[in-house]
Amino acid sequence: MGENEGLKAYISDYSEMFTEFLQELEAWCESGKEPATGDQDLRHYLDLEEKRLKKRGLSMKARLKTFGDALQTSKLVSAMSRDPFHIARYSRSQHYQSVEKTISYERNGQEVYRKKDDYDVILTIMEAASEEQASIGGMDYVCPACGGISKIRALQEEGCPYCGSHFLMSELFPKVSNYWFNKSVSIPEKFDSDMKKWIGGTISVVALSFFIYLMFADRRTGLGLKILKALLGGAFAGAIWGYMLFCGKILFRLGRLAVRGTKVSLGTKKGKAKIDRFLSQFDPAFNYEYFQGKVLSLVRSIILTDDPSNQPQYGGKALDPEFERYLHINYAGGIGLDHAQVKNGRIMVSLDIFLLNTVDGERGIEERLERLRVKMEHLAAFRIDPEFSIQRVSCQSCGSSFNALKEKHCPYCGTAYQPEEADWLVTEISR
Numbered sequence: 001m002g003e004n005e006g007l008k009a010y011i012s013d014y015s016e017m018f019t020e021f022l023q024e025l026e027a028w029c030e031s032g033k034e035p036a037t038g039d040q041d042l043r044h045y046l047d048l049e050e051k052r053l054k055k056r057g058l059s060m061k062a063r064l065k066t067f068g069d070a071l072q073t074s075k076l077v078s079a080m081s082r083d084p085f086h087i088a089r090y091s092r093s094q095h096y097q098s099v100e101k102t103i104s105y106e107r108n109g110q111e112v113y114r115k116k117d118d119y120d121v122i123l124t125i126m127e128a129a130s131e132e133q134a135s136i137g138g139m140d141y142v143c144p145a146c147g148g149i150s151k152i153r154a155l156q157e158e159g160c161p162y163c164g165s166h167f168l169m170s171e172l173f174p175k176v177s178n179y180w181f182n183k184s185v186s187i188p189e190k191f192d193s194d195m196k197k198w199i200g201g202t203i204s205v206v207a208l209s210f211f212i213y214l215m216f217a218d219r220r221t222g223l224g225l226k227i228l229k230a231l232l233g234g235a236f237a238g239a240i241w242g243y244m245l246f247c248g249k250i251l252f253r254l255g256r257l258a259v260r261g262t263k264v265s266l267g268t269k270k271g272k273a274k275i276d277r278f279l280s281q282f283d284p285a286f287n288y289e290y291f292q293g294k295v296l297s298l299v300r301s302i303i304l305t306d307d308p309s310n311q312p313q314y315g316g317k318a319l320d321p322e323f324e325r326y327l328h329i330n331y332a333g334g335i336g337l338d339h340a341q342v343k344n345g346r347i348m349v350s351l352d353i354f355l356l357n358t359v360d361g362e363r364g365i366e367e368r369l370e371r372l373r374v375k376m377e378h379l380a381a382f383r384i385d386p387e388f389s390i391q392r393v394s395c396q397s398c399g400s401s402f403n404a405l406k407e408k409h410c411p412y413c414g415t416a417y418q419p420e421e422a423d424w425l426v427t428e429i430s431r
C-alpha cells in the first residue's frame with residue numbers, strides 16, 4: 001500500500017462511519033457480532049451487555065432508522081496529553097444524528113417489551129491525531145482479533161505477533177469509542193409525515209363516524225349524498241382536529257421531556273461548572289465532555305460485568321444485587337458534584353450521575369430514570385489521558401504495553417499493575 005492510499009484510508013468520513021456503526025449495532029443484537037467500527041473498550045462493554053442478557057434469558061432486537069445528516073458537536077485534539085511536549089496521538093470528536101429507535105426484548109421466544117421512540121444518537125469517534133503515516137505506525141494498538149498489543153505498523157505489515165492477523169489502516173481508524181441516546185422532542189425530517197398521518201387518521205375517523213351517524217339519524221337523503229356529506233364533514237373537521245391533536249401530542253412530549261430535563265438539572269445543580277472548576281485546578285486541559293464519557297463507560301462496565309472485583313478500575317465493596325437486573329445503561333445528560341476533596345495526594349470526588357436504565361425488574365422490563373452515587377479517586381498529579389484504555393496500559397516500571405483486563409502483572413517484568421496510579425479508580429456505585 002502506498003503512502004497516499006494509507007492516508008486516504010485513514011481520513012474519516014463520519015457520516016459513513018455513523019451509518020456503519022448503527023447497522024453493526026443492529027446486527028450485534030441479532031448475532032452477537034461486535035461492531036468492527038467500535039474500539040476495543042466499546043466492544044468489551046457490548047460483550048458484557050450481551051452476556052448479561054444471556055444470563056437473564058433474554059434476547060434483544062433493535063431497529064435504527066436515521067434522519068438527516070450526522071453533525072459534529074466538538075473535537076478534542078492534542079493539548080490533553082499526559083506530557084505537554086508530547087504530541088497527542090489520538091483525537092476524539094463528538095457527533096450526533098436523529099434516529100427512530102425500536103427496541104424489543106424476547107424471553108423464551110415471547111416478546112416481553114417493545115418501545116419505539118425518537119432520539120438523537122451521540123457518538124464519540126476516536127482517530128489518530130496525526131496524519132503522518134510514520135508517526136501513526138509507531139503507536140500501540142490493541143489487536144482487534146486477539147486483544148494483544150503491538151505497533152500499528154506491525155498489524156499492517158508483518159501481522160499481529162500473537163495471532164498473525166493483518167489489518168488495513170481503515171480497519172484501525174477511526175473507531176467509535178462511546179455512544180448513547182438522548183430523547184428528542186421531534187425529528188424535523190419526520191415532522192411533516194407525522195403531521196400528515198395524524199391529520200389523515202383523524203379525517204378517516206371523523207368521516208366514518210359522521211357516516212355512521214347519518215345512516216341512523218338522516219333517513220331522508222340517499223346513500224350517495226350521505227357519503228359526500230361524511231367525506232366533506234370529515235375532511236373539514238378532521239383536518240382541524242387532527243392538526244390540534246398533533247400539536248397537543250408535541251406539546252405533551254415537550255412538557256414531559258422538560259419535566260425530565262428539569263429533574264436532571266435540579267439534581268445536578270450546575271454540576272458541569274463545578275466539576276470543571278474543581279478538576280481543572282489539577283489539569284488545566286481538563287475537559288468535561290471527555291470526563292462524562294469516562295464516567296459513563298466506567299459505570300457501564302462495572303455494573304454490567306459479572307464479577308466487579310475482576311474489573312481493574314473498581315476498588316469498592318460488592319455491588320447492590322439489584323444491579324444484576326440491569327440490561328442497558330444509557331446516559332440521561334447530567335452529572336452533579338456532591339463532594340470533592342484532596343487527601344494524601346489523591347483527588348476524591350463524589351458524583352451524582354443521571355442515567356436512563358433498562359432494568360429486568362420484578363414486574364417485567366422497565367425503563368428507569370435514576371440518579372446513582374458514584375465515588376471515584378485519582379492521583380492529584382493528574383493529567384487527563386484521552387488515550388487511556390484499560391486494554392492498552394503501560395507498565396509503571398518498564399513501560400511495556402499490555403492488556404490489564406487480561407493480565408494483572410506486566411508480562412515483561414512481572415510488576416503488579418496498579419490501576420489507581422494510572423487512571424480513575426471507582427470506589428463506590430450506589431442507588
Ligand SMILES: [Zn+2]
Nearest residue numbers: 143146160163
Ligand atoms: Zn492479534
Ligand SMILES: [Zn+2]
Nearest residue numbers: 395398410413
Ligand atoms: Zn513491566
